[in-house]
Amino acid sequence: MPKAFLFMAQLELFSHSGHRVRYRAGLCSTAALGLLLMWVLTYLPPMLVVYRSQGLWLKQSTYVEQPKIQFQYEMLLVAMTGVDPGNFLAWSTYPAFNRLQEDNLRVPLISSREEDKNQDGKMDELQFKLELPLQSTEQVLAVHLILTFSYQLYRMSTFVMQSMAFIQSSSPISGSQLYVNGDLKLHQRQSLAHSGIDTRYNVSVINSTSPFASDYDLTNIIAAYQARNVTTILSGPNPVWLVGRAADAPFVIKATIRYPVEVILYEPGFWEMIKFAWVQYVSILLIFIWVFDKIKIFVFQNQVLTTIPVLPVTPVSSYKQHQS
Incomplete structure (x- = not known):
């Protein structure tokens, strides 16, 4: 029972499509907290950058x-x-x-x-x-x-x-x-x-x-x-x-x-302000997503944060055909 509970508590934190490897860890593990921190650093700073550069909302047009x-x-x-x-x-x-x-x-x-x-x-x-x-x-x-x-x-x-x-x-x-x-x-x-x-x-x-x-x-x-x-x-x-x-x-x-x-x-209307803010935010966000995606690949591949790598399972039929 403890082993089953431990297995169910494991969450897939990150997967890298290039190597088809999934990385699992507990919900309250250091890896999960590190991933949460990287998520915050990915999505919050672009908003601050846009806000500090002439404002996020279009007040006049x-x-x-x-x-x-x-x-x-x-x-x-x-x-x-x-x-x-x-x-x-x-x-x-x-x-x-x-x-x-x-x-x-x-x-x-x-x-x-x-x-x-x-x-x-x-x-x-x-x-x-x-x-x-x-x-x-x-x-x-x-x-x-x-x-x-x-x-x-x-x-x-x-x-x-x-x-x-x-x-x-x-x-x-x-x-x-x-x-x-x-x-x-x-x-x-x-x-x-x-x-x-x-x-x-x-x-x-x-x-x-x-x-x-x-x-x-x-x-x-x-x-x-x-x-x-x-x-x-x-x-x-x-x-x-x-x-x-x-x-x-x-x-x-x-x-x-x-x-x-x-x-x-x-004075712009609500939807015009949203459109202006969204375009600015996404243009900066794409850069942060690309940077932190590279950081996450490095962190999880090199086990900087301890996780359990799960390799892809080879189907049995594919294995027998390979043996023949």
């Missing part, structure tokens, strides 16, 4: 998308006509703002055109022109212009917001024309979600229903807009300030605003 941008035909214009704060002309598409301007209100002539150059169903740029009529004694020294847009993304999460482009330029010499050429770029301080609908910023940049002058102050508008985690900015506008205006000519603002393809920062 990017994708490329052409946003759907549409000019909202809403704008606010302030043109300084002197160094005195009271010397200005203003106009907007918001009636409440216009009522506050009184004698400083001046209605411009506006033309705009959006173009889909690659015919993919999404607009690629805006051609904008504003002509501000001036009296012969008036001159423009600085311009501040806000244009609003609808900005939409669909590839991962559905993200919709109301955004703006802020155009400004000034000169000590009165101007005749301002020309701006730039890209309406997405600016993120926070990653977008990988799925779902995000409309937290789908509100007007300017509170057009407010009767208070403070809600139309450029400083307050810019401050509230920049408090968002996701905005658009007019990147690389390259403003050109032209001088030499005729006495009866208007001050002209021309702008070419492109809608470029964007690299969007987002």
Whole structure:
């Protein structure tokens, strides 16, 4: 009975296919503990290596998308006509703002055109022109212009917001024309979600229903807009300030605003994180498996850890045929 119990307690710890030898030892033997240690050293260090090299989990990722941008035909214009704060002309598409301007209100002539150059169903740029009529004694020294847009993304999460482009330029010499050429770029301080609908910023940049002058102050508008985690900015506008205006000519603002393809920062979903972690882990694990497989072959073949080698049994029929 003790011998049978001892035989049943023997476990096959390792087998080497090249020599067809199996190595047995007790469950609580030194060989079993050594094999357990090698197993831990095989599977745990790859995880630590991956974790220490830029992290195991993918926390942020990017994708490329052409946003759907549409000019909202809403704008606010302030043109300084002197160094005195009271010397200005203003106009907007918001009636409440216009009522506050009184004698400083001046209605411009506006033309705009959006173009889909690659015919993919999404607009690629805006051609904008504003002509501000001036009296012969008036001159423009600085311009501040806000244009609003609808900005939409669909590839991962559905993200919709109301955004703006802020155009400004000034000169000590009165101007005749301002020309701006730039890209309406997405600016993120926070990653977008990988799925779902995000409309937290789908509100007007300017509170057009407010009767208070403070809600139309450029400083307050810019401050509230920049408090968002996701905005658009007019990147690389390259403003050109032209001088030499005729006495009866208007001050002209021309702008070419492109809608470029964007690299969007987002938070990966669960399965994407698992896929990223698994690929990294397995690529390191294969190296450790190969190394420790060689170590186990050496340890068991040379009986560094004491085991019972079990040789393959030759079938009787094969033995008789060999004898004949």
